[in-house]
Amino acid sequence: MSAYLKIKDLHKTFYPHGQPLKVLDGIDLEVEKGEIFGIIGFSGAGKSTLARCINRLEKADSGTIELGDTDILSLSKDQLLKQRHKMGMIFQNFNLFDSMTVYQNIAYPLEISGVPRKEIKQRVLETAELVGLTEKLKAHPGALSGGQKQRVGIARAIVTKPDFIISDEATSALDPQTTIQILDLLKEINEKYKITILMITHELDAIRYTCSRMAVLEGGKITESGHVRDIFENPHSKTGELFAKVFMLFQSPEFTKGEGI
Amino acid sequence: MSLLDSSFWEVFLASLSPEIWKDLWGPIGETLYMTAISSVIMLVFGIVIGILLDITNPNGLIPLKLSYTLSGWMINCLRSLPQMIMIILMIPVARLIFGKSYGTNACIIAIAASCIPMYARIVESSLLEIDKGKIEAAQAMGSKNISIIFKVLLPETLPSLIRGFTVSVITVLSMTALAGMFGAGGIGDIAVRYGYQRFQHDRLFACVYILIVLVQLIQGIGNLVSKRILKTRNLV
Ligand SMILES: Nc1ncnc2c1ncn2[C@@H]1O[C@H](COP(=O)(O)OP(=O)(O)OP(=O)(O)O)[C@@H](O)[C@H]1O
Ligand SMILES: [Mg+2]
Numbered sequence: 001m002s003a004y005l006k007i008k009d010l011h012k013t014f015y016p017h018g019q020p021l022k023v024l025d026g027i028d029l030e031v032e033k034g035e036i037f038g039i040i041g042f043s044g045a046g047k048s049t050l051a052r053c054i055n056r057l058e059k060a061d062s063g064t065i066e067l068g069d070t071d072i073l074s075l076s077k078d079q080l081l082k083q084r085h086k087m088g089m090i091f092q093n094f095n096l097f098d099s100m101t102v103y104q105n106i107a108y109p110l111e112i113s114g115v116p117r118k119e120i121k122q123r124v125l126e127t128a129e130l131v132g133l134t135e136k137l138k139a140h141p142g143a144l145s146g147g148q149k150q151r152v153g154i155a156r157a158i159v160t161k162p163d164f165i166i167s168d169e170a171t172s173a174l175d176p177q178t179t180i181q182i183l184d185l186l187k188e189i190n191e192k193y194k195i196t197i198l199m200i201t202h203e204l205d206a207i208r209y210t211c212s213r214m215a216v217l218e219g220g221k222i223t224e225s226g227h228v229r230d231i232f233e234n235p236h237s238k239t240g241e242l243f244a245k246v247f248m249l250f251q252s253p254e255f256t257k258g259e260g261i
Numbered sequence: 262m263s264l265l266d267s268s269f270w271e272v273f274l275a276s277l278s279p280e281i282w283k284d285l286w287g288p289i290g291e292t293l294y295m296t297a298i299s300s301v302i303m304l305v306f307g308i309v310i311g312i313l314l315d316i317t318n319p320n321g322l323i324p325l326k327l328s329y330t331l332s333g334w335m336i337n338c339l340r341s342l343p344q345m346i347m348i349i350l351m352i353p354v355a356r357l358i359f360g361k362s363y364g365t366n367a368c369i370i371a372i373a374a375s376c377i378p379m380y381a382r383i384v385e386s387s388l389l390e391i392d393k394g395k396i397e398a399a400q401a402m403g404s405k406n407i408s409i410i411f412k413v414l415l416p417e418t419l420p421s422l423i424r425g426f427t428v429s430v431i432t433v434l435s436m437t438a439l440a441g442m443f444g445a446g447g448i449g450d451i452a453v454r455y456g457y458q459r460f461q462h463d464r465l466f467a468c469v470y471i472l473i474v475l476v477q478l479i480q481g482i483g484n485l486v487s488k489r490i491l492k493t494r495n496l497v
Contacts, residue, residue: 085403088401089402095397097395097399097416098417099413099417099494108412109403112405113403140493140494
């Protein structure tokens with residue numbers, strides 16, 4: 001099977017205070033169609049920047065990004081807007097619109113892509129049902145719990161029936177139980193609609209629970225990638241080793257007894 | 262009745278008498294009319310200019326550094342003029358439009374012109390308050406800039422926009438009183454003609470009561486509306 005998302009030699013340098021800061025330094029990445037692919041890395045590793053380059057919220061300096069048959073970086077403005085209708089994004093702090101009800105939040109992406117009102121209603125109701133928000137459609141996001149907010153975020157991302165979703169730390173602001181529920185929901189939409197998901201996180205449990213394959217982002221490069229189990233059992237990069245170590249530590253009886261590190 | 266020959270208490274009692282108030286309803290109407298029309302003009306232009314400032318900001322939707330800097334500089338210049346001077350400067354403009362440089366309508370032009378730069382800045386700062394993540398989410402979903410402005414930016418900052426508008430309407434009201442000196446009519450005119458030139462302090466007092474009540478009313482309505490909105494959004 002050939003890869004669905006293909007990133008080659010992607011570079012991005014920021015210039016905060018005039019000094020160059022190489023955030024992405026030659027990223028190569030391949031994600032298969034229909035999989036949930038994890039990207040793990042420490043804070044500041046450039047995970048969000050990578051995500052934002054894929055939907056061109058950030059302009060990459062060089063390299064190529066192909067999604068299906070689409071060469072993302074060469075899209076015109078209009079083509080880019082159309083392409084964005086076909087890819088969803090989920091955020092750590094939800095970024096819902098407080099002025100809109102849950103219904104209106106979920107309907108928004110359909111509205112801006114010109115879907116007829118009647119179809120909007122049907123799609124919103126369907127999606128709300130799927131994410132378990134039917135009861136909350138008239139509420140505003142301000143009245144929802146974190147988990148419910150992220151359900152709206154997910155509904156909003158999948159209501160346009162995209163092939164591809166980027167999840168940038170979708171569960172990092174949630175408690176462990178809610179995290180599991182949200183991860184289950186992501187798995188469900190992945191299986192049901194064959195949506196490819198790029199899951200960015202610094203929580204290794206989230207990756208172990210959800211992903212089959214993963215990559216480690218470190219110093220602007222992908223330092224290793226492959227099956228989740230292989231990386232945890234036999235890490236080759238500093239970040240990978242550290243995550244594996246932390247993972248072992250959490251599992252060790254000493255840690256459970258509260259004897260600490 | 263004047264404070265020069267009567268006690269404060271006597272003047273106070275006189276300021277409540279029906280004779281004085283029967284001549285005040287007309288001017289109150291004029292003041293309300295001037296405030297309302299000037300505020301509407303201020304609102305329309307202020308919102309438009311405020312939006313332009315916000316989106317041409319270096320971190321905005323359509324960064325235009327030169328235009329942003331120039332318009333910012335112009336607004337600062339206009340805002341540094343005292344209101345009185347602004348009214349005097351607007352006299353020729355009013356003459357161009359109405360053929361005369363005095364009267365209620367002429368002063369409306371002056372008041373609106375002088376409040377627009379202030380309100381535009383207030384709008385800009387309200388719009389800048391929006392959580393950047395919301396704009397980003399809208400962009401990631403493929404929104405055009407125009408839908409971001411009208412469906413996200415303005416609705417999300419509405420409570421703050423309303424609070425800013427309330428403050429500005431109060432400034433407009435106080436300017437209508439000032440404009441009374443230039444033949445605008447209204448409460449300010451009464452205060453100047455009777456209170457200042459003829460020492461009829463009972464009338465001056467009455468004008469003060471009216472202004473206090475109007476300010477309270479405007480502020481109260483503004484607070485109420487913005488609180489209502491926050492409440493429906495479950496943000497308070
Ligand atoms: N617009 C920008 N201008 C300048 N520097 C930036 C910009 N965006 C990100 N950076 C810098 O790039 C680096 C990577 O940021 P990024 O947000 O991609 O990290 P991250 O891996 O997502 O971290 P986190 O886990 O904290 O979300 C950071 O050092 C950040 O300060
Ligand atoms: Mg991040």
